[in-house]
Amino acid sequence: MSIPIKTVVPRQIDTIKMNPEIISLVKEYFTELSEPSLQEEIAKVGVIREFKEGEIIMNFGSFVTAVPLVVKGSIKVVREEEEDNKEVLLYFLNAGETCSMSFSCCMxxxxxxxxxxxxxxSKIIAIPIKHVNDWMSKYPSWRNFVMRSYDSRMQELVKTLDSIAFKKMDERLWEYLLKRSKAHHxxxxxxxxxxxxxxxxASxxxxxxxxxxLEKKGAISLERNKIVLL
DNA sequence: ACATTAAGTGATT
DNA sequence: AATCACTTAATGT
Structure with a gap:
């Protein structure tokens, strides 16, 4: 049997299709990005990507080609210490958030x-980096959004920093558990x-x-591969 | 039933 | 609190 070769349909540049799903996702999770024309642009250039649990979204050393707007799930951001292969957990990204590291990387x-x-x-809207910069001058709400996420991420990092510096392991563990349960709802x-x-x-x-x-205190219950907060 | 992986324990530094 | 050297328990094949 012969299959007809499908010719590529030339796409009109000025009428790139908007993805209606993206518009509603932005409206739902990124209320700060309120300018309609910005929302439209996001819906035009953004790409929805989904990742299964455990999937590596971006590894060390790769170039950042897009900035993610998280709309579902939870994403773990980790930094590796080159020397002895140790990881440091930086933070989790949840719906409605974006990755500040990716901003700085791409800029x-x-x-x-x-x-x-x-x-x-998890599910994200991936914004190709070239737009990220353009929008900074074009849309005040985008600029504020970027600034604000820098600010909140910075606060978060300072918190984890002094958690590491000043808190004992049991407190850190408890905070960690709370964070994870919150991230997963x-x-x-x-x-x-x-x-x-x-x-x-830790070991x-x-x-x-x-x-x-913690289990003895009645704060949690333990099973294999499973911790339940009470 | 057996092998593998996760979790618990006690001693040592 | 880390590491070691086990033991015990749960799960996968």
Missing amino acids: MDKRSDIRTTAEDD SNIIHSTHQTIANDLN REAISRLLKQ
């Missing part, structure tokens, strides 16, 4: 210092003690013991 045209993985099944956390230990740069045994204490 400096730098390779990524970080790795992002889908903590949950669920008080059930699916994770091994080993993974938690890696995120907090597995230490985490196991601290979790046991």
Whole structure:
């Protein structure tokens, strides 16, 4: 049988289709981006991408080609210490948020210092970087949005910094658990003690013991691969 | 039933 | 609090 070769339909430049799904997602999760013309542009150039739980979205060293607007799920942002292969958990990105690191990477045209993985099944609107810059001068709300996400991310980082510097492991663990349950909108956390230990740069045994204490206090209950906050 | 992986324990530094 | 050297428990094949 012969299959007719499909010719590429030439696309009119001035009438790129808007993706209506993107418009409604922006309206729902990024209310700050209120200018209709901005929303339209996002709907034209944005691409919806979905990631399965555990999937690596961006690895170290790769060039950042798009800025993500997270609309569903949770994304884990991690930095690696070159020397001894250790990871530092920077933060989780949830719906309605964006990655400040990607802004700076794309504006400096730098390779990524970080790795992002889908903590949950996640969905993002990917904005190709060339627009990210254009919109900075074109749309005040976009500029504010970028600035504000820098600011809140900075605060977040300062918090984790002094958590590491001044807090004991048990407090850090508790904060970590709260953060994760919040990110998943669920008080059930699916994770091994080993993974938690890696995120907090602690040993597995230490985490196991601290979790046991929390269980005794009645704050959580433990099962294999599962922690339930009470 | 057996192998593999996760979690628990105690001793040592 | 880390590391080691186990043990025990849960799960996958």
